[in-house]
Amino acid sequence: MNNHFQKVKNYILDLDFSILMEDESDGLMVIESEEDGIKNLVLGVEEPLLIIEQSLVNLGDTSAATYLNLLQKNRDMVHGAFVVDETGKRVIFRDTLQLENLDLNELEASFNSLALVLSEHSDELLKVAEK
Numbered sequence: 001m002n003n004h005f006q007k008v009k010n011y012i013l014d015l016d017f018s019i020l021m022e023d024e025s026d027g028l029m030v031i032e033s034e035e036d037g038i039k040n041l042v043l044g045v046e047e048p049l050l051i052i053e054q055s056l057v058n059l060g061d062t063s064a065a066t067y068l069n070l071l072q073k074n075r076d077m078v079h080g081a082f083v084v085d086e087t088g089k090r091v092i093f094r095d096t097l098q099l100e101n102l103d104l105n106e107l108e109a110s111f112n113s114l115a116l117v118l119s120e121h122s123d124e125l126l127k128v129a130e131k
Helices: 002-014 064-074 104-128
Strands: 018-023 028-033 038-046 049-058 081-084 090-098
Touching (some): 002 104, 090 104
Antiparallel strands (some): 018 028
């Protein structure tokens, strides 16, 4: 795992993200890019995958229409998807990438997808967020 963790870390630094926390033994890293609006993005290096998760909002409106809307937005995402946690109230952006073939362009595309989601859908997410 060490070489995959180090490869991911090097890519993060190449992309000018700040590393807020890292724990190589657990394969975890928390990063941010203020200019992209990405904060506390969690990376899990878990063979054979890199798991990327960004917590977005707690839902105040958990109606079927809200979940349907989130699922419909997933269709427009190039990388990743909206998911909910086990409570059904927390909306998370999640993407999984294969570590074996991971390259800088693929990782950057995933981060760009998240930045695009934040810029395009933040108003709608705030409308259904817990007050």
